[in-house]
Amino acid sequence: MTTLAVENLKKNFGSTQVLKDIDMEIGTGDFLVLVGPSGCGKSTLLNVIAGLEKQTAGQVMIAGRDVSNLQPKERDIAMVFQSYALYPSMTVERNIGFSLEMAGVDKAVRAERIREVAELLKIKDLLKRRPSQLSGGQRQRVAMGRALVREPQVFLFDEPLSNLDAKLRVDMRIEIKKLHQRLGATIVYVTHDQIEAMTMATKIAVMKDGIIQQFGGPKDIYDRPSNTFVATFMGSPAMNLLSGVARKAGSEWVVDHGSQQVAVPRHIDVSALREGQEVLLGIRPEAVHLTAEVAHDDRIDQVWEFERVIDVTEPTGPATLALFEIDGTEFHASLSGDAVVEAGHSYAFTADLAKALVFDALSEQRIAHVDEAGASEADQAA
Amino acid sequence: MSVAALDPAREGRGDFDWSARFSRFAVYAVLVFAALVFLVPLMSMVFTSLKDMDEIRGGNLLAPPAEVTFSAWVKAWSEACISVQCDGLAPYFINSLLIVVPAVIISVGLGALNGYVLTMWRFPGADWVFAGLLFGCFIPFQIVLIPMARMLGIMGLAGSIPGVVFVHIVYGIGFTTLFFRNYYASVPKELVKAASVDGAGFWGTWWHILMPISWPIVTVAVIWQFTGVWNDFLFGVSFSSGGSQPVTVALNNLVNTSTGVKEYNVDMAGAMISAFPTLFVYVVAGRFFLRGLMSGAVKG
Numbered sequence: 001m002t003t004l005a006v007e008n009l010k011k012n013f014g015s016t017q018v019l020k021d022i023d024m025e026i027g028t029g030d031f032l033v034l035v036g037p038s039g040c041g042k043s044t045l046l047n048v049i050a051g052l053e054k055q056t057a058g059q060v061m062i063a064g065r066d067v068s069n070l071q072p073k074e075r076d077i078a079m080v081f082q083s084y085a086l087y088p089s090m091t092v093e094r095n096i097g098f099s100l101e102m103a104g105v106d107k108a109v110r111a112e113r114i115r116e117v118a119e120l121l122k123i124k125d126l127l128k129r130r131p132s133q134l135s136g137g138q139r140q141r142v143a144m145g146r147a148l149v150r151e152p153q154v155f156l157f158d159e160p161l162s163n164l165d166a167k168l169r170v171d172m173r174i175e176i177k178k179l180h181q182r183l184g185a186t187i188v189y190v191t192h193d194q195i196e197a198m199t200m201a202t203k204i205a206v207m208k209d210g211i212i213q214q215f216g217g218p219k220d221i222y223d224r225p226s227n228t229f230v231a232t233f234m235g236s237p238a239m240n241l242l243s244g245v246a247r248k249a250g251s252e253w254v255v256d257h258g259s260q261q262v263a264v265p266r267h268i269d270v271s272a273l274r275e276g277q278e279v280l281l282g283i284r285p286e287a288v289h290l291t292a293e294v295a296h297d298d299r300i301d302q303v304w305e306f307e308r309v310i311d312v313t314e315p316t317g318p319a320t321l322a323l324f325e326i327d328g329t330e331f332h333a334s335l336s337g338d339a340v341v342e343a344g345h346s347y348a349f350t351a352d353l354a355k356a357l358v359f360d361a362l363s364e365q366r367i368a369h370v371d372e373a374g375a376s377e378a379d380q381a382a
Numbered sequence: 383m384s385v386a387a388l389d390p391a392r393e394g395r396g397d398f399d400w401s402a403r404f405s406r407f408a409v410y411a412v413l414v415f416a417a418l419v420f421l422v423p424l425m426s427m428v429f430t431s432l433k434d435m436d437e438i439r440g441g442n443l444l445a446p447p448a449e450v451t452f453s454a455w456v457k458a459w460s461e462a463c464i465s466v467q468c469d470g471l472a473p474y475f476i477n478s479l480l481i482v483v484p485a486v487i488i489s490v491g492l493g494a495l496n497g498y499v500l501t502m503w504r505f506p507g508a509d510w511v512f513a514g515l516l517f518g519c520f521i522p523f524q525i526v527l528i529p530m531a532r533m534l535g536i537m538g539l540a541g542s543i544p545g546v547v548f549v550h551i552v553y554g555i556g557f558t559t560l561f562f563r564n565y566y567a568s569v570p571k572e573l574v575k576a577a578s579v580d581g582a583g584f585w586g587t588w589w590h591i592l593m594p595i596s597w598p599i600v601t602v603a604v605i606w607q608f609t610g611v612w613n614d615f616l617f618g619v620s621f622s623s624g625g626s627q628p629v630t631v632a633l634n635n636l637v638n639t640s641t642g643v644k645e646y647n648v649d650m651a652g653a654m655i656s657a658f659p660t661l662f663v664y665v666v667a668g669r670f671f672l673r674g675l676m677s678g679a680v681k682g
């Protein structure tokens with residue numbers, strides 16, 4: 001069932017178009033993450049859904065009800081803010097119960113609901129304290145408690161973890177995910193952190209310049225990004241993009257990038273390619289291995305082998321990142337943590353092309369895969 | 383000097399820094415002198431008010447009273463003749479209270495409301511409204527006397543306590559708005575958004591969320607307004623008459639009476655009675671006053 005739908009939504013601040021024609025839909029229990037660089041409009045979109053900003057055009061539907069012109073309190077939503085926005089003068093208890101207090105809920109019922117939420121979030125001991133006496137993680141929990149107590153149709157999270165330190169952020173990430181699984185709540189979550197997006201979402205909307213670049217499941221977004229922006233934004237280190245020219249060598253298509261030619265992976269629909277077309281070959285860092293380590297791995301089907309001198313290595317523990325250059329383009333490889341590599345030395349690399357992508361250099365759109373070919377032809381016809 | 387103080391080689395050797403010592407001494411000397419400049423006249427006032435006229439005529443202005451008597455205080459409070467009435471300052475003191483209490487409460491309340499709207503519910507032209515209010519702070523009182531007198535006449539408030547209250551409210555709003563606007567500018571907007579999601583409306587947000595964290599700036603605004611209104615002479619003398627005059631005007635009439643013997647002890651006692659409320663407010667709220675002034679700079 002569709003719980004939240006946004007239709008033809010536009011938002012201008014003066015003459016600046018912040019949101020241009022946003023269309024999306026999520027069902028009950030979905031965890032939608034709006035992700036994008038700062039200034040992409042994701043927070044504005046959340047504020048419009050909440051009713052804190054008025055849209056210039058378009059509709060917001062919550063649980064089948066047009067809420068476009070309703071006040072935030074009438075929309076059946078709850079929001080968790082980046083700064084938590086706990087009321088400084090009130091105890092934790094009153095903070096959590098404030099929305100019920102405003103709604104005129106009976107005091108005994110209120111106390112019961114607060115108790116339930118406090119138990120769920122394990123903050124029962126904090127109820128009598130004030131926000132200034134809490135740690136960052138505790139404030140975060142209280143802010144979530146304030147949202148949970150209302151039992152809304154949709155929870156809105158505005159970068160709720162960005163004020164926490166790295167370790168706590170990972171803990172809270174898991175906690176929010178657990179809560180989502182347990183309550184089956186519908187959540188819209190804004191973040192600029194692509195790892196948060198990948199780890200928590202059931203649906204991701206990648207935004208840039210007020211436009212949703214791609215909307216889909218995390219795996220879709222990661223494996224089949226619709227354009228180079230999504231491809232490089234999701235994943236760290238970012239996907240390597242090698243520019244080259246599409247050429248037909250006999251019956252096989254290759255990407256010719258000057259010094260070398262790389263076969264176009266078999267899963268790419270070559271019928272969309274033209275001889276001489278400028279393209280970008282996208283290879284994720286984790287698809288690049290030391291040849292010495294994969295020599296006997298026959299699971300790898302189509303490969304590209306090359307030799308390069310490593311400029312910089314970054315051991316992270318589980319992986320060792322190697323940076324080198326290919327024809328003036330920086331290229332990252334995420335090698336195994338045990339790989340023994342040294343900057344300044346040359347190594348043989350094998351890139352697994354099983355998940356490699358090809359983009360049109362001009363439009364920056366991804367060339368369709370064979371299994372999507374029908375769809376892409378229909379698109380072109382349209 | 384600062385170079386010497388920072389020199390690590392000198393530090394810890396037990397060297398005595400004479401120049402630092404001397405400047406410290408000079409600072410204190412200046413401070414003590416300044417304190418004396420303010421305290422000596424006050425001391426003289428207190429001493430004089432506790433003497434009888436014989437001793438004043440015969441003695442030293444700075445000498446403590448040989449025999450302490452409170453009769454001048456009693457006279458100033460309830461017996462001294464001001465124009466034709468001989469009830470002392472008491473009725474005028476009460477007038478001043480009747481002026482200052484509503485004037486302070488209303489101007490601070492409106493200032494808080496203005497500050498709230500100008501920061502959290504911004505509307506087109508809000509900056510111009512604020513600029514206008516700010517401009518109002520800097521209009522000299524004398525300029526508005528005649529137009530204001532005409533206004534009060536039209537409103538039927540001329541020569542009455544409500545008239546004086548009205549003038550003080552109008553003049554106070556500019557300052558109190560400035561205080562509250564600057565204070566609320568440092569309050570995160572997300573608080574108001576959160577309250578709005580939680581179902582609090584315009585007034586609910588103000589009352590439940592903002593006012594409880596506004597006490598430092600409320601203290602500042604109250605002290606500012608209280609001293610301003612209580613000590614005001616010009617509006618009092620211009621817009622009140624006879625029975626509605628504030629204590630400052632009555633004190634002037636008391637001291638400037640040209641008939642009979644000049645009773646310095648009664649004058650001094652009257653001056654201190656008139657000054658007492660502002661002193662009281664400072665002593666009670668002074669700590670909060672400083673904290674309120676600082677809270678704009680140090681967030682939270």
